[in-house]
Amino acid sequence: MPLVTALASAARTTSSNSGVLPGFGDWSRMRAQLAVTAMLGATPTLDVVIEDTLDGTNWNVIGTFTQATAAAVQAIDITGLFTDRLRVRWTVGGTTPSFTFAVVLYGK
Template sequence: MPVVVVAPLLARAVSGDTGAIPAFAGWSKMRAQLNITAISGLLSSLDVVIEDTHDGTNWNQVAAFTSRATTGRQVIDITSPFTEQLRVRWTVNGTGPSVTFSVLIYGK
């Protein structure tokens, strides 16, 4: 089962996304893994979604992790149809937040 590190393990203090990742042609299902190794700041939390696109401009949510305010790992299975271009988008919430996390996608 191939694995793609779509968001490497880094500390992030602001919201963002990975940009388009065109690595999923031929995949019919996948498992996404969110790993949070550190979180700090007042009322800090992290929201992470996986989106796909047909045209590189308009993005559609295909999966979402549960909002997290603690360290740990969460795994979700994605069985709904998706295009070959995906991105991971995250929202960092709180006052003075810093969240260290990574996202891996396994598929076939």
């Protein structure tokens, strides 16, 4: 089973996404891991989802992590059909928030 770093560990202060991650068309299941190693700010929140797309424009949520408010590691399992193109999207909330986190995907 391949291991893919979908999002390398880095400090992030704004909401964004990883951009298109190609090459998942032959996967039928995966385990996605979110590792939050640091956070700063007043009442910071981090929401992270895994999405796929058929056309590169419209994105569909295929996996959702529990909202992060502290440093922790969590994993979710995603099964079923999904497209060849995925991305990680995150939303950062709070007052002057900063989260250091990474996302890895392990699947077949």
